[in-house]
Amino acid sequence: MTVAQEQTEHGAGGLSRRGLMGLAVGAGAAGLAIGAGTGISGGVALGRARERRIQDAAAAGDGIHQPGITTPVQDHLHFAAFDMMARTSRDDVASLLADWTYAATRMMQGLDVSATGAVGGSPEAPPDDTGEALGLPASNLTLTFGFGPSLFDDRFGLASQRPDGLERLPAFLGDDLDPERSDGDFCIQACADDPQVAVHAIRNLSRIAFGRARIRWSQLGFGRTSKTTSDQSTPRNLFGFKDGTANILADDAAALDENVWVPASEGPAWLAGGSYLVARRIAMLIETWDRTRLAEQDRVVGRDKAQGAPLSGGDEFAAPDFAATDAAGAPRIDARSHVRLAHPDTNGGIRLLRRGYNFVDGTTDLGRLNAGLFFLSFQRSPERYITVQRSLSTDAMGEYLKHVGSGLWSVPPAPAPGASIGAGLLGA
Numbered sequence: 001m002t003v004a005q006e007q008t009e010h011g012a013g014g015l016s017r018r019g020l021m022g023l024a025v026g027a028g029a030a031g032l033a034i035g036a037g038t039g040i041s042g043g044v045a046l047g048r049a050r051e052r053r054i055q056d057a058a059a060a061g062d063g064i065h066q067p068g069i070t071t072p073v074q075d076h077l078h079f080a081a082f083d084m085m086a087r088t089s090r091d092d093v094a095s096l097l098a099d100w101t102y103a104a105t106r107m108m109q110g111l112d113v114s115a116t117g118a119v120g121g122s123p124e125a126p127p128d129d130t131g132e133a134l135g136l137p138a139s140n141l142t143l144t145f146g147f148g149p150s151l152f153d154d155r156f157g158l159a160s161q162r163p164d165g166l167e168r169l170p171a172f173l174g175d176d177l178d179p180e181r182s183d184g185d186f187c188i189q190a191c192a193d194d195p196q197v198a199v200h201a202i203r204n205l206s207r208i209a210f211g212r213a214r215i216r217w218s219q220l221g222f223g224r225t226s227k228t229t230s231d232q233s234t235p236r237n238l239f240g241f242k243d244g245t246a247n248i249l250a251d252d253a254a255a256l257d258e259n260v261w262v263p264a265s266e267g268p269a270w271l272a273g274g275s276y277l278v279a280r281r282i283a284m285l286i287e288t289w290d291r292t293r294l295a296e297q298d299r300v301v302g303r304d305k306a307q308g309a310p311l312s313g314g315d316e317f318a319a320p321d322f323a324a325t326d327a328a329g330a331p332r333i334d335a336r337s338h339v340r341l342a343h344p345d346t347n348g349g350i351r352l353l354r355r356g357y358n359f360v361d362g363t364t365d366l367g368r369l370n371a372g373l374f375f376l377s378f379q380r381s382p383e384r385y386i387t388v389q390r391s392l393s394t395d396a397m398g399e400y401l402k403h404v405g406s407g408l409w410s411v412p413p414a415p416a417p418g419a420s421i422g423a424g425l426l427g428a
């Protein structure tokens with residue numbers, strides 16, 4: 001059922017009956033919530049005005065690719081992985097994606113999740129929207145949806161549509177993965193310039209999923225570690241180094257076609273124009289790094305800490321010269337430096353679009369910062385990511401890192417107007 005049909009059948013609230021029951025059951029008041037979702041309340045005028053705004057406004061993104069990939073990287077992240085619940089059906093997957101699409105489209109425009117929203121419904125029912133984003137602007141919120149390998153197992157009749165290579169990532173040297181921070185049937189990447197807006201989005205999408213899917217794990221991120229447009233400054237990661245210098249930029253259509261978008265010739269039809277998203281929760285051994293000499297830090301990265309310039313010379317954006325040697329004949333950019341091993345020259349020309357964030361999740365039992373980089377990258381195939389990470393197996397930076405979470409998802413293209421995310425996959 002399309003979002004438009006959902007709205008016709010279930011009223012201006014736009015959420016399906018099951019979605020609404022999910023919200024209500026969560027609060028122990030199923031019957032009341034259905035009334036709330038149909039917008040029969042004193043707040044209906046507010047709801048209708050907002051509904052007009054959503055119809056007038058253009059959908060976020062370019063209409064071909066989902067937003068949140070080439071969009072200028074926002075300052076904050078809330079990333080969540082979801083699993084479908086036991087005894088759910090393919091219809092539940094379809095209705096969930098329809099409800100998510102509807103609510104996501106609204107929230108990306110700064111609106112409540114439904115027309116009645118946080119305060120426009122019945123006072124006797126729990127509100128559709130949790131309310132903490134009331135009065136806040138959209139803050140460039142983008143919501144990007146991905147489908148994990150497990151969605152294509154035998155539960156929902158989708159196995160024949162599984163893209164080749166959409167498998168759990170293989171084990172890599174240095175992995176110490178926590179299964180409870182890895183994988184998931186779906187992922188949703190919420191990025192916004194206000195952390196409250198990103199958290200509100202994941203919280204409400206989770207509520208809408210009630211009874212159909214549940215959050216498996218989630219990660220907050222602050223401080224982007226990449227740039228996706230030439231006018232964004234290059235930020236710094238928690239090692240204090242500029243990160244994102246050599247990233248693929250939104251205006252480089254040729255590089256995006258070559259490295260990020262899945263061509264029609266390469267995958268199931270439903271994924272054409274989409275991408276693959278890799279998430280790696282990488283713990284950084286901050287205290288060890290902070291006791292390391294500056295010259296050694298530079299050697300490990302292959303760039304200088306001040307400017308982010310390659311150690312072979314030039315400014316930040318100079319191309320690294322891996323053949324350059326010093327007076328003693330040693331390579332200026334170390335053979336085990338991160339930049340050399342991650343560089344396209346070392347990886348058959350492969351480039352990744354990186355979109356990661358810093359995180360600090362309190363302190364460990366040893367009183368150390370539980371900190372790191374929540375690495376996110378978009379690429380045309382899982383193999384391309386695997387190639388680069390295998391190349392990094394001898395990375396000198398590996399001594400200061402531990403990969404503790406991991407996930408791979410296929411990212412469908414943007415839905416056609418009025419259709420749901422993944423409509424091509426589900427035939428909805």
Ligand code: HEM
Nearest residue numbers: 237241242243244245246247282342343344352373388389
């Ligand atoms: C905590 C972990 C990591 C840190 C602190 C880190 C840091 C950096 C820094 C400082 C740069 C140089 C500036 C730039 O071009 O962005 C860089 C480049 C890069 N990194 Fe990482 N990185 C990490 C993990 C990874 C992982 C897991 C991958 C992929 C498997 C990766 C792939 C790349 C790529 C492709 C480049 C660009 C190389 C080039 O074209 O010059 N990085 N990283």
